[in-house]
Amino acid sequence: MSFLSMTRNIAENLFKGPSTRRYPKEKREYGLKSRGMIGIDIEACIFCGLCSRRCPTGALTVRKDQKEWEIDRLRCVFCGYCVEVCPKKCLAMANHYSPCVTERAAAVHLERQALRDAADAPAEGKE
Amino acid sequence: MSQRNVIPFGPQHPVLPEPIHLDLVTEDETVIEAIPSIGFVHRGLEKLVEKKDYQDFVYVAERICGICSFMHGMTYCQAVEEIMEIAVPERALYLRTVWAELSRIHSHLMWLGLAADAFGFESLFMNCWRLREGILDIIEATTGGRVIFGSCKIGGVRRDIDDETMKGIVEKLGTIGAEIGRTTDVFLNDYSVQHRLKGIGVLSGEEAHALGTVGPVLRASGVAMDARKIDYAAYRNLKFEPVVEKAGDCHARCRVRVREIFQSVDLIGQAARKMPGGEIFVKVTGAPNGEFFSRVEQPRGEVIYYVKANGTKNLQRFRVRTPTFANLPAMVKMLEGASIADVPNIILTIDPCISCVER
Amino acid sequence: MTEEQTTITMEKDELLGAVSDFHSQGYRLAQICCTALGDTIEINYSFDKEYRFKNLRLSIRPDEEIQSISIIYWSAFTYENEMSELFGVKIRNIVVDYKGHFYRTAVATPFVAPEPDAGNATEKE
Ligand code: SF4
Numbered sequence: 001m002s003f004l005s006m007t008r009n010i011a012e013n014l015f016k017g018p019s020t021r022r023y024p025k026e027k028r029e030y031g032l033k034s035r036g037m038i039g040i041d042i043e044a045c046i047f048c049g050l051c052s053r054r055c056p057t058g059a060l061t062v063r064k065d066q067k068e069w070e071i072d073r074l075r076c077v078f079c080g081y082c083v084e085v086c087p088k089k090c091l092a093m094a095n096h097y098s099p100c101v102t103e104r105a106a107a108v109h110l111e112r113q114a115l116r117d118a119a120d121a122p123a124e125g126k127e
Numbered sequence: 128m129s130q131r132n133v134i135p136f137g138p139q140h141p142v143l144p145e146p147i148h149l150d151l152v153t154e155d156e157t158v159i160e161a162i163p164s165i166g167f168v169h170r171g172l173e174k175l176v177e178k179k180d181y182q183d184f185v186y187v188a189e190r191i192c193g194i195c196s197f198m199h200g201m202t203y204c205q206a207v208e209e210i211m212e213i214a215v216p217e218r219a220l221y222l223r224t225v226w227a228e229l230s231r232i233h234s235h236l237m238w239l240g241l242a243a244d245a246f247g248f249e250s251l252f253m254n255c256w257r258l259r260e261g262i263l264d265i266i267e268a269t270t271g272g273r274v275i276f277g278s279c280k281i282g283g284v285r286r287d288i289d290d291e292t293m294k295g296i297v298e299k300l301g302t303i304g305a306e307i308g309r310t311t312d313v314f315l316n317d318y319s320v321q322h323r324l325k326g327i328g329v330l331s332g333e334e335a336h337a338l339g340t341v342g343p344v345l346r347a348s349g350v351a352m353d354a355r356k357i358d359y360a361a362y363r364n365l366k367f368e369p370v371v372e373k374a375g376d377c378h379a380r381c382r383v384r385v386r387e388i389f390q391s392v393d394l395i396g397q398a399a400r401k402m403p404g405g406e407i408f409v410k411v412t413g414a415p416n417g418e419f420f421s422r423v424e425q426p427r428g429e430v431i432y433y434v435k436a437n438g439t440k441n442l443q444r445f446r447v448r449t450p451t452f453a454n455l456p457a458m459v460k461m462l463e464g465a466s467i468a469d470v471p472n473i474i475l476t477i478d479p480c481i482s483c484v485e486r
Numbered sequence: 487m488t489e490e491q492t493t494i495t496m497e498k499d500e501l502l503g504a505v506s507d508f509h510s511q512g513y514r515l516a517q518i519c520c521t522a523l524g525d526t527i528e529i530n531y532s533f534d535k536e537y538r539f540k541n542l543r544l545s546i547r548p549d550e551e552i553q554s555i556s557i558i559y560w561s562a563f564t565y566e567n568e569m570s571e572l573f574g575v576k577i578r579n580i581v582v583d584y585k586g587h588f589y590r591t592a593v594a595t596p597f598v599a600p601e602p603d604a605g606n607a608t609e610k611e
């Protein structure tokens with residue numbers, strides 16, 4: 001039985017400085033494998049809809065006729081299942097998070113494929 | 128002589144991270160009876176299985192608990208694999224074991240912290256959580272998530288750990304292990320900790336067995352029951368003995384968990400040495416037809432998954448008996464006769480995970 | 487197969503006898519669960535002793551009443567209250583009978599009730 005079992009700890013802490021990070025100044029480095037945000041290479045997508053059917057939370061919507069792929073970032077749970085099932089491997093998991101939003105609707109992100117047949121294809125539509 | 132009072136305890140209470148309500152019938156400072164009631168956050172996940180594809184359901188199963196998430200996913204996968212008679216590659220089994228043991232370490236560290244918080248030792252609490260962060264970093268580096276691993280799938284695992292990383296993990300666990308040792312010494316030897324925990328909430332071996340108790344609570348009462356001995360995953364190839372303590376009080380439960388941390392470090396070392404190469408998953412097609420009770424030793428004790436399938440993509444029944452659910456009766460029994468001041472400690476030593484209970 | 491699991495089917499009246507057999511042999515009550523299969527309800531009582539897993543199975547009609555085993559295994563009260571609240575199984579003589587107040591549910595017996603319109607988990611907003 002001991003009384004001063006934390007003494008060493010106290011002494012160490014006096015010299016070691018904090019274990020926490022001074023957040024806004026000091027950003028955290030995410031590991032390469034961190035699951036943070038789903039991104040899409042919309043030009044490679046064939047709008048098969050497999051990702052949206054498999055997504056466990058129903059975060060994805062694929063509209064084949066409009067060539068649109070939409071994700072509700074607040075519904076997504078970063079499981080990575082869509083990345084795994086995509087036949088064209090056009091989805092990717094980034095290791096950083098999507099920006100904060102203050103209302104739900106702002107978290108819905110839409111990607112539209114430029115129409116292939118139009119010669120003067122407009123820049124990729126984003127909302 | 129004295130009057131009986133009913134003291135409501137929870138669902139919001141400083142020591143309770145999660146909502147459970149207890150009506151404590153007291154006489155002076157002594158608890159005569161405790162009546163638990165739950166259901167504040169029940170999510171009905173067992174019912175959800177009727178709508179989800181059985182392969183996608185792994186993700187739901189994982190989210191039953193935020194601490195032993197990997198083991199939930201793994202138990203579910205084991206149940207389905209057993210029904211479909213899938214031979215999971217050896218390497219996948221070892222990887223599952225490594226991740227499961229990492230979960231156990233971080234869960235026990237978290238628990239030690241919460242327990243320290245419950246008896247008012249704030250600095251010890253922070254120290255435990257600081258150490259836990261090191262384990263979470265390893266988990267994030269290998270799976271991509273801090274608590275939700277998303278790494279188990281029916282037929283194997285989704286991610287591999289290469290040998291280089293594996294070596295790094297074992298090394299890192301060595302250094303963290305030494306630090307953990309210094310912190311857990313406080314739990315084992317400190318006078319004030321012992322003063323708060325020794326002789327409190329005693330549960331004898333017979334009682335614990337009769338009450339269907341599982342996990343560290345059962346082992347702290349001298350019963351050597353550890354579901355890992357059922358030989359799932361790679362445990363059949365690893366050498367370990369269930370950690371047993373005799374006293375059955377709060378301090379014994381604490382000691383069991385402390386010793387299990389080091390057991391897990393050792394198991395990861397063994398698994399890393401023996402890990403075979405090869406595939407990490409097999410492709411699974413078709414749908415399960417049959418039933419199985421899958422059992423896994425989680426940090427809180429044995430979990431039982433009952434899966435019943437009828438050959439369609441949606442399972443017929445999915446039932447989870449979480450360890451905390453099995454430990455509730457024991458908690459009620461331990462509270463009887465305890466002093467009000469010890470109630471938080473006793474509740475905490477069963478390591479209640481209410482969100483698990485309310486799957 | 488990681489482990490042998492035996493299942494013994496039995497009748498309603500044999501329940502208490504069979505359970506006390508397990509009790510006297512030193513088995514631990516591992517779990518009780520029930521499955522709604524249309525017009526029958528299947529109840530599994532699982533026991534474990536030294537990692538041997540045994541299962542007692544009972545099939546009843548939804549309106550049938552069964553005996554509580556909580557006089558033999560006290561800890562069965564949590565499972566039995568759960569069954570009666572989520573599945574509406576009628577159980578007689580539970581030692582701690584919550585009479586519907588163990589869980590707080592919006593609808594009675596949600597696991598056998600027809601799907602309610604609102605409040606299901608997969609629905610959008
Ligand atoms: S699965 Fe891939 S190719 Fe198919 S719709 Fe989704 S992103 Fe496009």
Ligand code: SF4
Nearest residue numbers: 055076077079080082
């Ligand atoms: S990561 Fe998972 S939750 Fe997120 S969009 Fe993909 S499948 Fe859906």
